[in-house]
Amino acid sequence: MMGPVLAACLLIILSTAWISQANGATCKKDGGVCTCNDNTKSVDCSSKGLTAIPSNIPTDTDRLVLQGNKLSSLPRTVFHRLTKLRLLYLNDNQLQTLPPGVFDQLVELDELHLNYNELKSLPSGIFDKLTKLTDLRLQNNQLQSVPEGAFDFLEKLKMLQLTNNPWDCSCNDILYLSKWIREKEGKVNGIESATCVNKKAVLDVTEEEAAEDCVYPNTTTAIPTTIITTLASSNDDDIPELPVPQENFQKFLGYQEPDHLPTQPQCLMSISGYLGLMMSLVLTSAAILYVIHFLKKA
Incomplete structure (x- = not known):
């Protein structure tokens, strides 16, 4: 009866190896x-030309370095799976927004x-x-302000770098940051080193100086009512056909270009992962x- 027991142990070992292979395909090994x-639970993906974050980062990772890529x-x-992360480096990328x-x-x-990116705003x-x-x-981005209450829950914060952002101190959105x-x-x-575009210190901004409502380039503007009235009162034959740029038409239809294409290292990583998975399946x-053979004999 030792045959089935040994086989069951072998099955468990192979299954564990299969899971480890599937979860560890991110790593060079x-x-x-x-x-x-493995000892420090650190994963270093810096300066790999990545346009996407590898999907199989071990869930017990404590330190994740993604700096110097093309994200x-x-x-x-x-x-969301990496709940044990203590250090996350996303600096020196091309991030424009954060979901x-x-x-x-x-x-x-x-x-x-998040420094040395292209962040224009924070959600x-x-x-x-x-x-x-x-x-x-957050230094060396394109931030003009931060949302109201952005830092209210960061009670243990000891270091916050804000320099080299074009802080708009004529806009009343800056008042929260100035007061904070x-x-x-x-x-x-x-x-204290955060400065406005006019070199004034953000902490010195007054309500009188920041009296304007904030209007940034991506803000949707209303169509003038005179145009709406004219179009509504005109015959269809009188309305000129307006050319619609292809990219705007695609956005209207909800079409979006893919965020990224896999890089060569990522493709190699995926192929290696699949080969390892297939080998594990064969052994399993x-x-x-x-x-089954020994159970039948028994």
Whole structure:
């Protein structure tokens, strides 16, 4: 009766190896592009030319380095499995926006580096769940203001870098940041150096100076009522045919270009992962047949 027992043990071992292969395909040792350290739970994917974040990052990763790549966007749930992350480096990429809720599951995060990107705005509530954050880097972006209450839940914050952003101090949206900096002056490092586009310190901005309503380039503007009235009162034959740019027509139809195409290292990573998966399936099938053979003899 030892035959079936040994076969069952072999099946368990092979199944575990299969799961490990599927979860670890990100790492170089399994054919991936990133360097993984099992002892420190660190995954280093820096400067790999990545246009997308690898999908098989181990769930127990503590430190994830993605700096120096070509990331231009992030899926909303891309980090939701990585609940043990303490350090996340996304600096030196091409990020223009952050999806709402992208960091919501990273409740253990201590450091978040978003500097040297192309961020023009931050979604409301983007940092609300990061209550353990002590170090946040936002310098060298295109930020003109931050949402009301953006930093209210960051009670443990010790470092916040805001320099080299075009802070718009004529707009009343800047008043929250200005007041927050004054309240945290001397308690959070780096904040006093934030300056407006006119070189004035953000913390010195007054309500009189920031009296304008905020209107930024992407704000939707209304069609003048005179045009609507004219079009409504005209015959169809009198309305001139207006050329519609192809890209605008595609946006109207809801068409969007894919965010990215896989890079060569990512393709190699996927192929390696699939080969490993197929090999594990073959070995697992052999173990199952081995068990069945001995059970029939028994």
